[in-house]
Amino acid sequence: xxxxxxxxxxxxxxxxxxxxxxxxxxxxxxxxxxxxxxxxxxxxxxxxxxxxxxxxxxxxxxxxxxxxxxxxxxxxxxxxxxxxxxxxxxxxxxxxxxxxxxxxxxxxxxxxxxxxxxxxxxxxxxxxxxxxxxxxxxxxxxxxxxxxxxxxxxxxxxxxxxxxxxxxxxxxxxxxxxxxxxxxxxxxxxxxxxxxxxxxxxxxxxxxxxxxxxxxxxxxxxxxxxxxxxxxxxxxxxxxxxxxxxxxxxxxxxxxxxxxxxxxxxxxxxxxxxxxxxxxxxxxxxxxxxxxxxxxxxxxxxxxxxxxxxxxxxxxxxxxxxxxxxxxxxxxxxxxxxxxxxxxx
Amino acid sequence: xxxxxxxxxxxxxxxxxxxxxxxxxxxxxxxxxxxxxxxxxxxxxxxxxxxxxxxxxxxxxxxxxxxxxxxxxxxxxxxxxxxxxxxxxxxxxxxxxxxxxxxxxxxxxxxxxxxxxxxxxxxxxxxxxxxxxxxxxxxxxxxxxxxxxxxxxxxxxxxxxxxxxxxxxxxxxxxxxxxxxxxxxxxxxxxxxxxxxxxxxxxxxxxxxxxxxxxxxxxxxxxxxxxxxxxxxxxxxxxxxxxxxxxxxxxxxxxxxxxxxxxxxxxxxxxxxxxxxxxxxxxxxxxxxxxxxxxxxxxxxxxxxxxxxxxxxxxx
Numbered sequence: 095x096x097x098x099x100x101x102x103x104x105x106x107x108x109x110x111x112x113x114x115x116x117x118x119x120x121x122x123x124x125x126x127x128x129x130x131x132x133x134x135x136x137x138x139x140x141x142x143x144x145x146x147x148x149x150x151x152x153x154x155x156x157x158x159x160x161x162x163x164x165x166x167x168x169x170x171x172x173x174x175x176x177x178x179x180x181x182x183x184x185x186x187x188x189x190x191x192x193x194x195x196x197x198x199x200x201x202x203x204x205x206x207x208x209x210x211x212x213x214x215x216x217x218x219x220x221x222x223x224x225x226x227x228x229x230x231x232x233x234x235x236x237x238x239x240x241x242x243x244x245x246x247x248x249x250x251x252x253x254x255x256x257x258x259x260x261x262x263x264x265x266x267x268x269x270x271x272x273x274x275x276x277x278x279x280x281x282x283x284x285x286x287x288x289x290x291x292x293x294x295x296x297x298x299x300x301x302x303x304x305x306x307x308x309x310x311x312x313x314x315x316x317x318x319x320x321x322x323x324x325x326x327x328x329x330x331x332x333x334x335x336x337x338x339x340x341x342x343x344x345x346x347x348x349x350x351x352x353x354x355x356x357x358x359x360x361x362x363x364x365x366x367x368x369x370x371x372x373x374x375x376x377x378x379x380x381x382x383x384x385x386x387x388x389x390x391x392x393x394x395x396x397x398x399x400x401x402x403x404x405x406x407x408x409x410x411x412x413x414x415x416x417x418x419x420x421x422x423x424x425x426x427x428x429x430x431x432x433x434x435x436x437x438x439x
Numbered sequence: 440x441x442x443x444x445x446x447x448x449x450x451x452x453x454x455x456x457x458x459x460x461x462x463x464x465x466x467x468x469x470x471x472x473x474x475x476x477x478x479x480x481x482x483x484x485x486x487x488x489x490x491x492x493x494x495x496x497x498x499x500x501x502x503x504x505x506x507x508x509x510x511x512x513x514x515x516x517x518x519x520x521x522x523x524x525x526x527x528x529x530x531x532x533x534x535x536x537x538x539x540x541x542x543x544x545x546x547x548x549x550x551x552x553x554x555x556x557x558x559x560x561x562x563x564x565x566x567x568x569x570x571x572x573x574x575x576x577x578x579x580x581x582x583x584x585x586x587x588x589x590x591x592x593x594x595x596x597x598x599x600x601x602x603x604x605x606x607x608x609x610x611x612x613x614x615x616x617x618x619x620x621x622x623x624x625x626x627x628x629x630x631x632x633x634x635x636x637x638x639x640x641x642x643x644x645x646x647x648x649x650x651x652x653x654x655x656x657x658x659x660x661x662x663x664x665x666x667x668x669x670x671x672x673x674x675x676x677x678x679x680x681x682x683x684x685x686x687x688x689x690x691x692x693x694x695x696x697x698x699x700x701x702x703x704x705x706x707x708x709x710x711x712x713x714x715x716x717x718x719x720x721x722x723x724x725x726x727x728x729x730x731x732x733x734x735x736x737x738x739x740x741x742x743x744x745x746x747x748x749x750x751x752x753x754x755x
Contacts, residue, residue, distance in 0.1 A: 147662075197673075
């Protein structure tokens with residue numbers, strides 16, 4: 095595995111704000127890598143550090159093995175798709191896409207030919223003569239993508255590129271972006287605050303919080319084995335069980351997280367004999383369509399959310415109502431011990 | 440009794456509600472109602488007087504009686520362009536306006552750029568104040584102050600003499616056409632004062648245009664491989680051009696029409712403003728004054744057409 099981007103203990107401070115605080119990271123060549131985190135978590139600053147718009151306060155960034163300190167953005171083999179697309183309003187779509195070639199002094203006919211090809215790739219053939227202002231949000235997003243790809247960068251940075259699109263278009267673009275990345279085989283570094291997007295598209299992702307990386311791993315690793323309370327809560331929904339309750343319910347030392355869909359009604363459950371069982375009272379029922387969400391107050395104290403797929407048509411096998419007693423069960427594997435709230439940490 | 444009062448109030452309320460409903464549903468009518476006074480003002484006072492001026496320029500003055508003949512004729516315009524002296528006045532004024540505009544843009548752009556893209560907080564406030572402050576004091580006071588500064592015994596000559604650069608100033612003043620006996624009676628002096636007086640009108644529109652250029656566009660240009668000077672030429676300058684065009688319309692037309700600065704600073708050679716003043720006042724030749732006034736309008740129209748052709752307004 096060759097490494098495309100490497101951060102060694104990189105920090106970026108703005109006066110007293112530690113936007114990025116001691117981040118170490120390796121992104122493999124050809125990988126779809128996402129940086130996931132809430133706003134202000136440092137993910138966008140990390141992206142801007144790779145692009146060269148920011149310089150690290152301390153630490154080392156190397157790209158394809160070469161230290162890039164002091165290398166300006168225009169000398170980096172990296173291109174960016176900006177959050178607001180940053181299309182040049184005074185140029186046609188074709189000239190926008192061809193801009194990277196123009197500044198490299200490629201002849202006009204050649205650069206227009208290649209820009210047309212690029213527009214074709216992002217399914218905007220024939221729109222080259224328009225102005226950016228005449229395009230829809232989704233089309234502008236594609237122009238930004240075509241413009242960033244025309245110089246054949248080895249790393250493409252994408253800063254929340256789908257943030258401004260509506261849900262349907264966003265889902266469609268997720269599939270297309272992933273397909274495009276597979277087709278051209280370059281490294282994508284994708285910044286998003288949308289965990290669904292990050293899980294669905296990435297080969298690996300890093301979860302950011304307060305300028306630090308909480309966890310790096312494949313989508314499955316992050317979702318199934320969240321390392322910290324923050325990751326468990328930010329990526330998907332989790333039931334967080336504190337140290338005392340964990341001891342009381344499951345006889346386990348240390349705080350836990352359990353995904354709501356991994357908790358079953360004991361009546362449905364055919365599991366190993368060492369499975370954990372706990373009784374409680376249904377406090378709230380929320381019908382979600384594909385599933386129903388139950389809020390159960392356990393006799394042992396904590397409140398657990400349970401997601402139950404509506405496999406049977408509701409009415410015939412409807413679940414328990416509010417106030418009814420229920421027994422819950424889950425496998426020992428479903429419980430993830432967490433670092434940050436563990437006793438004696 | 441109480442009943443009647445109540446009826447009356449509810450009647451008034453109902454009327455009010457009906458009117459507000461009408462205004463809400465007929466939004467065009469409401470818009471017209473709001474726009475009518477300013478449009479009438481603009482139409483009658485402003486465009487109307489301009490039209491009256493234009494019409495005046497098509498009358499002519501009878502050479503024997505000195506009376507204005509109120510019939511359509513191009514005689515005044517023919518007289519305007521057939522006179523060598525009049526053409527000189529127009530050319531002189533245009534050259535001065537062009538030189539002042541170029542100088543104001545050259546000096547104004549870097550200042551506007553710094554204000555828009557680098558200065559923040561107190562520095563920015565300071566720059567705004569520094570640009571605006573001269574506009575708060577009287578125009579006449581500033582012009583006469585400059586006359587003192589530029590005079591032969593003035594502080595500028597004094598400074599040159601003390602820096603042992605008196606020969607330089609004398610050399611510049613010895614230049615034909617633009618020179619003169621002293622700065623205060625030369626085209627150079629007039630140019631300096633014009634540039635000083637109209638500079639804020641160049642800086643502010645450029646600054647506003649630059650302020651509207653998102654930082655991400657500049658980053659995107661660099662990201663795509665453009666060096667800073669290319670980014671400046673291909674992105675920043677074209678996007679600031681409407682601001683430069685707006686600023687240059689101010690400086691150009693203000694210089695074209697001004698008659699106080701050529702009167703106070705400079706020699707006895709006339710500028711358009713002075714010609715208008717003389718023709719409509721002393722000479723009583725209102726048609727000629729009107730024809731002279733039309734000249735700047737035509738020049739600005741031509742200028743705007745060229746600017747548009749060159750793409751100065753593409754970024755609007």
